Amino acid sequence: MIYQWNEIKCRYSDLLLLGNGASRAINNGFAYNNLKERAAEIGIFDGGHQDLFDRFETADFEYVLRKLWQTSLVNEVFEVEHHRVQDAYTQIRDALVRSVRAVHPEYAVVDQQNTIRNVYNFIRQFKTVAALNYDLIVYWAVMYGRDLRDGYEVKDCFTVRSAEGNRFDSDWEEYRAPYRDANNHVTLVFYPHGCLSLVKGNSGLDIKISVRNELNLLDEITNRWNDAGLIPVFVSEGRSEEKLESIRSSQYLSTVYFEALTQPCDSLTVYGWDFGSQDLHILKALKKAAPNRVAVSVYNNDEDYCERISRVIRQRVSLDVEIDFFHSDSPGCWSHPVPNPV
Incomplete structure (x- = not known):
């Protein structure tokens, strides 16, 4: 049986996991997971750049940029001429910026019919939200609720001030306590x-x-990437093993993966994620979280999908877990409005 979200939501309030299907449900401009492919399509990738990605056997921009950055540091220490490395770094970073701009819709396009408000109203129901997508939908929803006094507080724990910007507070569990009202x-x-x-x-x-x-x-993000030469922190593509390697290279990503995702939870809700082999590392983390119940969104009454996902969950997460499926277009679910929204 595939439920409406309202029929089961009272039993699911702990962890929400969002996949690429969540973004595509709002705007199909988010369909591109592989930014390297997009860069090639719009003609901003040359043969030398392609050779670098091929040599490292990856499609992950962040991984290649990090390798070039590390190479520059080594060359400086040994006083080795490295202008070609610096040029490649700049060109690949610019290709990434242009690719992102090519695929990412503007706020006004995304927020048609109060979409961001609907997303905020959905995510605020959960104790923890883990968004696997690189886009800004969830961030915009967090910003939407920032100044509201509605009995909810949605936080990302980036509160440690520095000259460069806000850093993540490693004592993130302390933020479970409300700021405004107990x-x-x-x-x-x-x-x-x-x-x-x-x-x-x-x-x-x-x-x-x-x-x-x-x-x-x-605009601010792409300007900072260009003007300040900053490296974006996101895992854009690649196998599960490659993604985990990128995660380990970042203090923030490591903390989220090894601490927040593995924190024990009673219920898990999954929206727009297909449990693919490229994300086996996420399934390993969810196994440690050991949810008793899992709710999974289903598009277009796909019973075959339900059977496949049930097998994966029982094999990879827990043999005894209770599984519910709900329609991805249910009222009040993700970006779909509810009557009389706040």
Whole structure:
């Protein structure tokens, strides 16, 4: 049986995991997971760049940029001429920026019919939200609820101020406590695969790019990438093993993966994620979280999908876990509105 979200939501309030299907449900401009493919399509990738990706056997921009950055540091120590490495770094970073701009819709396009408000109303129901996508939808939703006094507090734990920007507080569990009212419900938001707003500063530390006006966020991000030469912190593509290697290279991603995702939870809700082999590392983390119940969104009454996902969950997460499926277009679910929204 495939339920409506309202029929089961009272039993699912702990961990919410969002996959690429969540973004595509809002705007098909988010369909591109492989930014390297997109860069080639719009003609901003030359043969030398392609050779680098092939040599490292990856499609992950962040991984290649990190390798070039490390090479430059080594060359400086040994006083080796490295202008070609620096040029490649700049060109590949620019290709990434242009690719992101090519695929990422503007705020006004995404927020048609109060979409961001609907997303906020959905994610605030959960104790923890883990967004696997690099896009800004969830970040915009967090910004939407920032100044509301609605009995909810949605936080991302980037509160440690530095000259470069806000850094993640490693004591993230302390943020479970409300700021404003002891009765407020608190939601903590994490990005296990990074996000466009997260960058590695010149200090080597992960920081978040922030603005007061959500309409300017995408422009501010791409400007900071270009002007400050910052490396984006997100895992854009690759096999599960490659993704885990990128995660280990980041303090923020490591903390999210090894601590937040593995924190024991009673219930897990999955929206728009297909449990693919490229994300086996996420399934390993969820196994440690050991949920008693799992709810999974289903598109277009796909019974074959339900059977496949049930097998994967029982094989990879828990043999005894209870599994519910719900329609991905249910009222009140993700970006779909509810009557009389707040």
